[in-house]
Amino acid sequence: MRTERAWLAIALLTLAPALALAFQNLPQPQRALLAPLAAAWPGLDAPTRQRLQANATHWLSLDDAGRAELRRRAAEWKQLPPAEWARRRGPFAAWQALSLAEREQVRVAAARLAALSPAQQQAVRDAFEKLPPDRRQDWWLGPEIGAGFAQLRPLFAFVPEAERGSLLDLLRALTPQARADLALLARRLPANERESLRRELVAAPPQEREALIRQRLDR
Incomplete structure (x- = not known):
């Protein structure tokens, strides 16, 4: 017992x-x-x-x-072998990282997919599998930031794995416009300035981050 x-x-x-x-x-x-x-x-x-x-x-x-x-x-x-444990834990970890609002969006999308015919469902899966691996991986980040993560990816270059979670949480808390501004800023900055920007954003109070992005973008 x-x-x-x-x-x-x-x-x-x-x-x-x-x-x-x-x-x-x-x-x-x-x-x-x-x-x-x-x-x-x-x-x-x-x-x-x-x-x-x-x-x-x-x-x-x-x-x-x-x-x-x-x-x-x-x-x-x-x-199951350990490799399969790791593969199956990935979706669960991704789900746990989503906000309640994002989980609801995923549920709605799943319901829409389930309502399609088998042929239509397979066409959706095939289209997803044809995406480049990094684009497919982006969608594991959820509907809020997954679609536009390709433009934000420069911010994550050389970021230690232990710091990725807090940076992703930061991105999810921004408004869509602030994320778009940050993506534009990330593409403009050289690598050393992107690192400085990351640290400034993480250190700033949440309510001041969008203003900080706008200030840096307007320089």
Whole structure:
């Protein structure tokens, strides 16, 4: 039983987030399920605690059939080679990075695709596969910045992987016009000035970033 609870506590990391609480304040059923993580709980970051709590709630809400299905899927997952784990985690990570508004846009697009005939669906897939690899990769960034990311890509040259997430969050928070201005500015600046601009934008308060872009563009 203890081994199963430990496995479940880790498996539940893959489900949706909710409010995080101190471990001792969690409802008793959640504390029982997540007991293997009690000692580590204070050191977990807030998003991880949130996912664990929400997913414990999800597990506890399932009936026997639902829990059996989750165990079956987890067992299938464990049988996959590591390369396939990495490939499948990519879409999930991309989905987690989207805002709620972007997720709704993706759902609407998926519904529109599902309403097409099989031949039309295949034509859409074929058109996407014909795009250059970097353009296909851009669309994983979501509808807000994916379409225009080719123009923003110069800003990401030589950016350490650890800093890409914060820069993408910054881009998503800008208005479409500010992103268009930033793309124009990125194409004008030499590499060393693009790096300086990146650092200025990240350091600036969010409400001042659009004015900063406009000031640099007007120089």
